[in-house]
Amino acid sequence: MGKYIVLSDSSEKHSAEELARNSGAHWARLGDKTVVWTASEKWTGFASKAIQAGISPDQAEGRELEGQLYLVIQTGRAFQDEHPEVRIVVEKGRYLVADLLPEEVSRLSESKNEWWTVRPLAVDSVIMDIVKPEARLALPGLQANIEAISQATYGSYLSSLVDFQTRHSLSSQFTSAAAWAVNQLQSFGYQAEQRQINVGSNSSFNVVADRPGSESGTRKLLLITAHLDSINIRDGKNAPAPGADDNASGAAGVMEIARVLAEHPAKHDLRFILFGGEEQGLHGSTQYVSELPEGEKTRIAAVINMDMVATLNTELPAVLLEGAPVSRSLMRELAEAAATYTSLIVQVSENPFNSDHVPFIDELIPAVLTIEGTDSSNNNVHTANDTLDHINYELALDILRMNLAVASKLLEIDNL
Numbered sequence: 001m002g003k004y005i006v007l008s009d010s011s012e013k014h015s016a017e018e019l020a021r022n023s024g025a026h027w028a029r030l031g032d033k034t035v036v037w038t039a040s041e042k043w044t045g046f047a048s049k050a051i052q053a054g055i056s057p058d059q060a061e062g063r064e065l066e067g068q069l070y071l072v073i074q075t076g077r078a079f080q081d082e083h084p085e086v087r088i089v090v091e092k093g094r095y096l097v098a099d100l101l102p103e104e105v106s107r108l109s110e111s112k113n114e115w116w117t118v119r120p121l122a123v124d125s126v127i128m129d130i131v132k133p134e135a136r137l138a139l140p141g142l143q144a145n146i147e148a149i150s151q152a153t154y155g156s157y158l159s160s161l162v163d164f165q166t167r168h169s170l171s172s173q174f175t176s177a178a179a180w181a182v183n184q185l186q187s188f189g190y191q192a193e194q195r196q197i198n199v200g201s202n203s204s205f206n207v208v209a210d211r212p213g214s215e216s217g218t219r220k221l222l223l224i225t226a227h228l229d230s231i232n233i234r235d236g237k238n239a240p241a242p243g244a245d246d247n248a249s250g251a252a253g254v255m256e257i258a259r260v261l262a263e264h265p266a267k268h269d270l271r272f273i274l275f276g277g278e279e280q281g282l283h284g285s286t287q288y289v290s291e292l293p294e295g296e297k298t299r300i301a302a303v304i305n306m307d308m309v310a311t312l313n314t315e316l317p318a319v320l321l322e323g324a325p326v327s328r329s330l331m332r333e334l335a336e337a338a339a340t341y342t343s344l345i346v347q348v349s350e351n352p353f354n355s356d357h358v359p360f361i362d363e364l365i366p367a368v369l370t371i372e373g374t375d376s377s378n379n380n381v382h383t384a385n386d387t388l389d390h391i392n393y394e395l396a397l398d399i400l401r402m403n404l405a406v407a408s409k410l411l412e413i414d415n416l
């Protein structure tokens with residue numbers, strides 16, 4: 001049996017971790033919340049110790065653990081909606097810490113689906129961090145690109161996508177949305193086409209748009225991606241699935257960045273991909289990665305993925321960069337760009353889950369999911385309520401500026 005306490009510590013000193021270490025307790029941190037736990041017999045009044053150290057405990061004293069602590073990662077509020085009975089210890093939107101008995105863990109592993117996962121909580125670890133990189137001097141060449149990001153055009157792409165009513169991967173509306181995207185990308189001057197993918201025993205499409213770089217010899221390849229499809233998980237394939245945040249916000253972001261980069265000189269190859277079949281289990285991105293020739297995989301310098309970039313789930317606009325050790329330098333570039341070109345708070349996590357960055361990371365290709373910051377979660381995703389009313393343009397445009405800044409910079413680097 002064990003006990004735990006949750007401590008709030010927004011300073012950069014991470015005193016809660018130190019307190020745990022000095023007391024022989026375990027800890028895990030999600031942003032400004034640190035959960036500290038030990039065996040009950042080793043419990044030594046952490047609440048008063050925390051107050052002495054200048055940290056506020058979220059509860060008056062330690063609580064008994066009924067089982068063990070687990071990390072839950074969810075899309076929207078999928079896990080909490082499906083399992084309101086589960087004891088949540090820390091809630092940070094996409095990431096939760098839950099207290100689970102062994103029988104609950106096995107019951108949950110049987111009912112597992114695409115939209116949430118339960119994993120053992122890594123001991124003494126940072127699940128999600130808030131980073132504050134120094135702003136660099138803005139590069140004059142990039143500033144013009146940053147200023148070209150427009151709410152009018154972004155908003156028009158977003159509305160066009162939502163107007164299809166649904167973009168369920170197996171619907172005729174999805175086919176129309178894919179054709180619309182190909183047309184737009186061609187009108188910007190890219191080589192764009194639809195490529196068929198399998199979604200179970202049915203088929204759908206990815207949209208792929210290319211522009212070769214100017215450097216002769218071996219060029220690197222930069223990918224900017226988002227899933228085009230949407231879903232209504234309650235009411236089925238024919239139900240309204242406007243998917244404004246999930247993921248018209250990201251797909252319109254791909255279109256807007258493509259528009260701005262259309263005239264931008266680039267040494268390296270640039271590719272935009274709108275994936276299909278994401279909501280049924282990352283089908284478009286998984287098949288895309290599995291079909292890449294080995295030489296093409298090593299040519300990919302970076303994958304910047306956008307999935308849900310336009311709902312405010314934090315007090316101040318924030319972006320979450322979700323990657324893995326292979327994408328650390330790309331995450332650093334993105335965080336620096338956020339500090340230089342936007343007013344976003346930057347959260348980072350190396351627990352990749354359920355978006356199109358995952359198949360790339362699994363092949364050790366540097367990929368990062370850029371997604372709205374997560375202190376709470378958008379509970380409209382995957383329903384008919386994921387509409388334009390809930391879109392926060394200021395947040396979305398800042399995430400686009402960050403991604404565009406990094407893309408513009410990477411495309412011009414000599415030895416990328």
Ligand SMILES: [Zn+2]
Pocket residue numbers: 227246247278307308355
């Ligand atoms: Zn999504």
